[in-house]
Amino acid sequence: MRGKRGQRRTIVSVLAESLAGRSGATRVAAAAAFAEACGWPLAREASVRGLGHDGRLWVVATSAEWGQEIERLSPELRDRVNARLGRPVVTGIDVRVRRARA
Numbered sequence: 001m002r003g004k005r006g007q008r009r010t011i012v013s014v015l016a017e018s019l020a021g022r023s024g025a026t027r028v029a030a031a032a033a034f035a036e037a038c039g040w041p042l043a044r045e046a047s048v049r050g051l052g053h054d055g056r057l058w059v060v061a062t063s064a065e066w067g068q069e070i071e072r073l074s075p076e077l078r079d080r081v082n083a084r085l086g087r088p089v090v091t092g093i094d095v096r097v098r099r100a101r102a
Contacts, residue, residue, distance in 0.1 A: 030081060036080075
């Protein structure tokens, strides 16, 4: 897909942009924006589980190492997500590690 001035855009960016302005779709838009902000290698290792009323994005990582990487990048990821949404929605990122299945 092509965006402004002929730039290529991913389907995730189009989804995030189209949902960002719809009431009730903020969490889905933030999840799509997070996936794009991370890039595919990191997005494979983390998933958004919610968006708190305080604007904190809840993310679950596949391992402690990936969780630490997301925490390290959280200010930059927050800014990227908000830029993709076109307004300041996400105030921070809370990271948890997925429990191993027994």
